[in-house]
Amino acid sequence: MRRLAAAATVLLAACYPGGAEVLTDLDSVTTQHDLAANFAALRTYAMPDVVGELPVSTTPAFDHSNDPAILAKVAANLDALGWTRVDPSTTTPDVSVIVYGSLGPSVLWIPYPFFDAFPGWPGFAGYDSSWRVFYPWARDREVFDGGSVRIDMLDARNPDTAKHRLRALWTGAVVGLPSTNQSNLQRIDQGIDQAFAQSSYL
Amino acid sequence: MRAHAPPRLAVLLLLALPASALAQSNIRLSYEMAVPSLGTSDFIDRFSSRGAHLDASIEVAPAFNFELSLGWNLFNAAKTGVLHISDGRDVSGKQFRYLNAIPAMGGFAFHIPLRGGGRIWFGANAGGAIIERLVDVGMGTYSRTQWQWGVMPQIGIAFGIDRKAGTAIFFSGRWEYYWEQAGSPKQSWFGIGVGFLFGAGRK
Numbered sequence: 001m002r003r004l005a006a007a008a009t010v011l012l013a014a015c016y017p018g019g020a021e022v023l024t025d026l027d028s029v030t031t032q033h034d035l036a037a038n039f040a041a042l043r044t045y046a047m048p049d050v051v052g053e054l055p056v057s058t059t060p061a062f063d064h065s066n067d068p069a070i071l072a073k074v075a076a077n078l079d080a081l082g083w084t085r086v087d088p089s090t091t092t093p094d095v096s097v098i099v100y101g102s103l104g105p106s107v108l109w110i111p112y113p114f115f116d117a118f119p120g121w122p123g124f125a126g127y128d129s130s131w132r133v134f135y136p137w138a139r140d141r142e143v144f145d146g147g148s149v150r151i152d153m154l155d156a157r158n159p160d161t162a163k164h165r166l167r168a169l170w171t172g173a174v175v176g177l178p179s180t181n182q183s184n185l186q187r188i189d190q191g192i193d194q195a196f197a198q199s200s201y202l
Numbered sequence: 203m204r205a206h207a208p209p210r211l212a213v214l215l216l217l218a219l220p221a222s223a224l225a226q227s228n229i230r231l232s233y234e235m236a237v238p239s240l241g242t243s244d245f246i247d248r249f250s251s252r253g254a255h256l257d258a259s260i261e262v263a264p265a266f267n268f269e270l271s272l273g274w275n276l277f278n279a280a281k282t283g284v285l286h287i288s289d290g291r292d293v294s295g296k297q298f299r300y301l302n303a304i305p306a307m308g309g310f311a312f313h314i315p316l317r318g319g320g321r322i323w324f325g326a327n328a329g330g331a332i333i334e335r336l337v338d339v340g341m342g343t344y345s346r347t348q349w350q351w352g353v354m355p356q357i358g359i360a361f362g363i364d365r366k367a368g369t370a371i372f373f374s375g376r377w378e379y380y381w382e383q384a385g386s387p388k389q390s391w392f393g394i395g396v397g398f399l400f401g402a403g404r405k
Binding site: 018019020024025026027028029030031032033034035137145146175176177194198199 | 278280284289290291292293294295296298338339340341342
């Protein structure tokens with residue numbers, strides 16, 4: 001009977017051999033875009049100078065020392081694709097690009113509030129805490145099993161003033177298990193590059 | 203009513219068979235390896251060393267056997283690249299791909315006896331398989347399970363190792379093909395089996 005049990009255990013384990021062996025094997029990049037969006041007609045963007053916290057805060061807290069490097073990476077990718085960054089206090093951009101981060105697992109319920117994560121940013125002048133970001137691809141939540149850095153591209157030209165909503169046109173999520181600060185930044189940088197690389201329509 | 207005639211006929215034929223005619227019936231248990239071909243090789247192109255088959259072979263006429271086959275095959279491979287999950291949604295990262303198949307089939311085969319309790323057989327089965335395609339990317343899992351209809355031509359050769367007990371060792375080859383079903387793509391692979399046959403040559 002013991003032999004039979006041992007054989008059954010080995011057989012079941014054999015159903016899914018292999019799998020992740022190192023931390024980076026668990027890194028992933030997910031992108032989603034609005035199929036109705038005409039990205040060719042969008043060329044200017046504005047972006048806050050901070051990485052916001054996901055509305056569901058988790059512990060440990062997100063380390064903001066990497067914010068400048070993360071935002072520079074996002075900007076470099078957009079610039080390389082021909083986008084032009086504008087100052088939202090003087091020019092209305094085609095899109096607002098916001099970057100969120102979370103060091104631990106989290107669930108983001110859609111539509112989600114964004115205003116309080118970027119206090120005083122002129123790109124969100126005229127909005128308040130009642131405004132939400134919604135995803136036209138109709139997901140009611142996004143689940144992140146590990147730490148994540150998320151980039152959302154919002155339609156800045158057509159805010160839904162009746163429902164107080166901003167429409168997301170594209171989103172990219174870099175997800176992985178946190179390690180050292182330096183390792184995190186390196187993997188986030190690679191993930192951001194990959195998010196844009198797999199979004200050729202941008 | 204006429205639609206019930208073939209199954210009734212088959213049952214009557216089986217009942218009418220004398221015990222001696224069933225002497226060449228056998229059970230085969232095998233370890234299976236497989237090489238992916240059309241369809242499957244697009245998903246996983248790696249040799250599979252995990253699998254098993256249980257075959258029951260019932261002689262319904264001299265040298266002509268009714269076959270029942272139940273099996274399990276597992277393919278796995280690691281890939282990198284972009285996975286298209288749905289319209290507009292893409293996921294990239296290291297992909298750990300798995301294909302689990304549990305075929306269940308029936309068919310017929312000709313069995314030609316050899317000296318010393320051995321035999322050669324060839325035939326074809328039809329039926330289907332429950333096929334699960336699963337991809338682990340990052341910390342997410344994407345899978346799809348579907349019953350797919352298929353066919354399985356097969357050949358085999360057995361060498362008697364204990365004629366009195368009716369035991370033989372055998373080697374078999376199968377080609378399993380499953381049609382596309384409800385959005386699940388076609389699958390196929392060549393299976394190579396080695397195992398034991400019980401009941402051969404019993405008198």
